[in-house]
């Protein structure tokens with residue numbers, strides 16, 4: 001928790017305030033700060049009653065719950081425990097017989113620009129048929145199914161079909177390597193993989209099934225009995241007889257009706273792996289009832305969703321944002337949403353803006369990294385500037401995944417939102433299931449770079465290392481003092497790690513988010529100052545430094561030691577810097593360049609391209625104390641290019657600092 005104290009201390013003074021327009025306040029579901037404060041007061045007054053009411057209003061229960069919150073085995077909290085429901089029925093069946101039934105659920109735009117639309121009724125038929133195909137493969141309630149799919153309607157169908165039969169899905173982002181896939185299959189004990197032959201991104205055809213084959217060939221995956229392959233492109237892929245089936249084969253003859261299986265509210269809807277501060281990714285386990293409630297409710301609260309909205313969250317289904325705000329939330333809320341297969345820069349960096357115009361998008365939700373890269377592109381090429389597209393359909397903008405710097409916020413506000421659309425800067429995590437701290441479009445005066453205030457019922461606070469409250473203006477550790485319905489339930493296979501990582505004893509039973517934060521003196525607004533553990537945020541993707549270090553030292557023929565730190569980066573938020581000691585003489589010049597490339601490619605193979613270090617520095621050693629501990633704070637300074645002003649008297653080998661400071 002002590003690794004990056006600068007994250008706790010930095011303070012920013014931001015005086016610009018943008019209150020919501022009167023007309024927006026009037027039409028909003030949570031109207032004005034009075035509306036917000038009333039909900040917060042209701043949650044304070046009767047915490048369980050507050051959540052019970054919302055859960056009854058927003059979720060369709062097969063069997064109503066009688067217990068709201070069970071704290072008897074804290075921190076393994078249970079919500080709505082004796083209730084039963086089905087997540088897919090709450091996203092699809094619920095709309096049948098209402099006007100939503102014939103409404104477009106998904107506007108899908110492929111990488112090449114081809115557009116297809118699917119109504120709620122059609123989506124229900126697809127999901128039901130796929131659910132029957134899963135059952136025909138012997139997959140049943142409680143089984144884990146690994147999903148390794150491109151951003152397509154079929155990806156969402158696969159997730160919903162698992163939910164429909166009570167199977168727990170574990171989606172792995174299509175950019176992760178065979179090795180990462182194999183580790184997740186083994187940890188989850190998955191019985192099947194759902195994948196595609198290839199994925200299309202930026203005009204390129206990239207393999208998925210080939211990587212699945214490679215993962216399964218690495219061994220230890222004997223639990224896998226079935227691999228279902230969506231043929232996204234015409235290119236053939238290897239198929240193993242008896243194990244692999246195309247979607248077409250699996251779906252043939254299956255009915256488009258399938259009764260949803262009611263499960264207990266605590267039944268694991270999914271496991272999603274994310275990086276922590278040790279080498280091994282954590283399988284974050286989410287519930288069905290509490291998770292679904294929050295997915296639906298935050299669509300209504302944070303985005304103030306109206307029946308004619310065209311919602312677009314650009315996140316991939318491989319991340320939590322794509323779970324809550326693509327696969328579940330928009331459907332549970334009965335929205336029309338855009339799903340985009342490709343990348344924001346293909347065929348040009350105006351793609352997002354052109355798509356907003358084409359589909360008359362009203363709510364647009366993306367990551368600061370994407371915004372920053374599109375600012376850069378628009379500055380270099382006026383033809384991809386948002387002013388070339390008609391963005392008048394937009395009414396709300398969102399930001400997610402990392403802190404948004406005030407400059408990017410202002411650009412987004414002016415050039416995309418036309419100074420008329422509120423920006424909801426949503427702070428949350430894989431573990432929180434949905435939004436935690438965010439402005440409400442019709443209530444909260446906005447301050448650039450601040451995620452403002454917690455949602456009603458979410459008891460966030462800033463404390464010191466002993467769990468004592470910090471006054472406004474003083475930075476500290478972000479915690480949540482009370483449980484909430486969509487919180488992580490445990491780490492799959494590792495309840496001890498769950499307790500240790502999120503509920504450390506010294507913090508009085510509070511949930512530890514792992515971020516530093518500060519509240520402003522005037523409004524008490526939260527601003528996230530960055531992770532306080534060994535987790536990096538690169539382009540909104542979460543990476544563990546230890547994970548990358550483990551990957552580097554796994555190259556045993558070459559690497560003796562490695563230390564990985566982050567440094568600030570204008571475009572990606574943070575960049576990965578690796579300090580490496582080789583088993584041979586320290587390389588310089590071309591040799592250093594060539595070995596650095598080799599190591600980058602190696603990390604891409606071990607984890608995935610997103611984990612490639614941007615900088616690699618070679619040294620004969622790493623800066624260590626006399627007891628042999630690597631001094632990471634010095635490495636962070638070197639990575640930033642700072643002159644070392646810290647005390648280095650405990651350092652065993654001070655000369656090494658100069659050497660590591662040199663680029664090759």
Ligand code: WT7
Pocket residue numbers: 274319320321399400401402403404425426427428429430431451513514515528530531537540541542
């Ligand atoms: C970490 C969680 C939220 C879903 C996508 C990322 C950082 C996230 C914000 C924000 C500042 C943010 C935090 C957090 N983060 N949103 N609006 N402002 N920081 O989920 O991969 O689990 O990462 O992302 O550091 O702990 P994740």
